[in-house]
Amino acid sequence: MRIALEKRDSKSRKMAVIIPLASFVISLILGALVLAASRSNPLQAYQAMFNGAFGNARRFQYTIVEALPLLMCGLGVGIAFRLKFWNIGAEGQYVWGAIGITWVMQFWKFVPIPMLLPIGLLVGMILGALWAGVPGFLKAQWSVDETLTTLMLNYVAIGLAEYLYINAWKAPFGNMGTPEFPRETWLPPVWGKVHSGIYIALALVVILYFLLYKTRWGFELNMIGKNPRAARYQGVSIKKNIVIAMLLSGAICGLAGSVNTAAIAHRLTRGVDGGYGFTGIIIAWMSGLNPFASILVAFVMAALTTGADALQIAMRLPESMGEVLQGLVLIPLLAGSIFVEHRLVIIKKEAV
């Protein structure tokens, strides 16, 4: 007798709901063990985290603010993932978005002030798109491995940004970082700490849902990802679509960077490589590439981060507990993902 995995006829919807929920519970239990082992009360700690993420309007707003760049990066990489194109360069594309808007704000003196913000966001998008387009083109033309190229380019972008805010573009006075953007160009708040980037992010969700599920192009992308041979027979250009998908993917990650810079730091400075791009990859994967599901996933991941910040304040526990829980939620989820398309069967007799 042995246990084997058998492919299901169709994806199990029940499993697609049960597994994420079970994973979240398992991660909380495992996290509780870590907390207990380090001489702290897990229940107290989780309560502090919950209060930290949702306890009052202000904390709730912080969680939303934290979720926005995650959501946007998740949406961005999700487009490339549809083609089975592993864009793990979201971090670098995000950084280019931040560089782009800073460049406009600092040096494009000929632009009237009210136009600085829209142009800055646009330039951030374009630079992000170009940074993603290079590995996209290399893959399409010569099948250069995209996982490795996009990963390498992240650190080039981060190093370049560091050079800019420490040396070349540094403000003459004050700490490290470029001069602050003019106050008129900051993204205006809509609810307390929540800035108007939320409109951009939610609009993106709707637009991408429409593009990916309701247009011929979205259909083509899906076909390339699922069955490239069939796509080729249908006359779909795989090369062209890889490049377009990567440009769009990079543009959205770039936009995430420029929106966040215009809304929060208002300048290029330390912390621009905050890991939103890397977490975005996880958001895209966890949401099953569905834009609407990404909202929920980004929100939960953001809550773990803001909750952990509060843990530090309330219980003097290291805030890295947030990362521990983010990693822990993924492990059972990754392990369980196979049951969406497969089921366990017990084979009584060895069939040869």
Next chain:
Amino acid sequence: MEFLTRLLAATIAMGTSLMYATLGEVYTEKSGILNLGMEGTMLMGALAGFATALATGNLFLAIIMAMIIGGLMSLIHAFLCVTMRANQVVSGLAITMFGTGLANFLGQRLGPASNNYNLIGTNLQAKFDNIAIPFLQDIPILGAFFNVSILTYALYIIVPFSWFYMYKTKHGLAIRAVGESPKTAAAMGLSVFRIRYLYTIIGGMFAGLGGACLSLSFTPSWNDGMTGGKGWIVIALVIFATWNPGKAVIGTLIFGGITSLQFSLQAAGVRMVIPTQFLAFAPYLITFLTLSVMTIINQNRKGAYAAPSALATPFAIDDK
């Protein structure tokens, strides 16, 4: 002259940590498993080594602990990627996230009560010191190779051995077969499952050891995120070395050299022509360019400069 000697010494000291982890990742990737969890695994190894050395004063035990913890971290990766056929990129990122988070968390909880349970700011009674070999250490410049810690001397045996093992033994052949064409390997009677598990775990043990080199020898201390991205340089090094344990030495010396050059030049008071940040990202840029150019040049010779064909692809015996 003295500058070169000092630069080489710094390169070797930093390269030791990189070299162990790179050897580990080469073996893992050769068997067809991409482990992007190196950064988290190395940091956990650094923590385990330091905490053990602090508690027991036994460096040998510290190294063993670092390797066990590194092996356990990649056991998770192997379970997810081999048994559960999960996505290797996401799994690797999860391991890095979990590993860095947990190491930084425990770093503030495993210390002595007198230091508020914090490991940061504590000092080891014993660390791996350099051992000079008489006469050999007096060779100009290259003498730096003969005034290093035992961790580096060990590499002088491990590196040639791991090259030999990969290319001249039947075990090495099995690893490469599993990484290139798991289906054929399985048909030949090799257990893809067992080989991938084994070399993913060994890869993690080496990564843990590489991390411990940092916290027990290079900068004997514990600090949040003290691997500082070395786990990602390792991923770059494996590509740059074309998945060859022998060539990894050259890559490690070049990358380690570039990284130490920033500090050596600053220390020597030389006015920097190239900004330090450019030196910091140079390894990644060089790897990106090498990978792209070599893939383009070798377009027609399939596999001449390529990752193991089955890298990052899950394998199931009953797949069609």
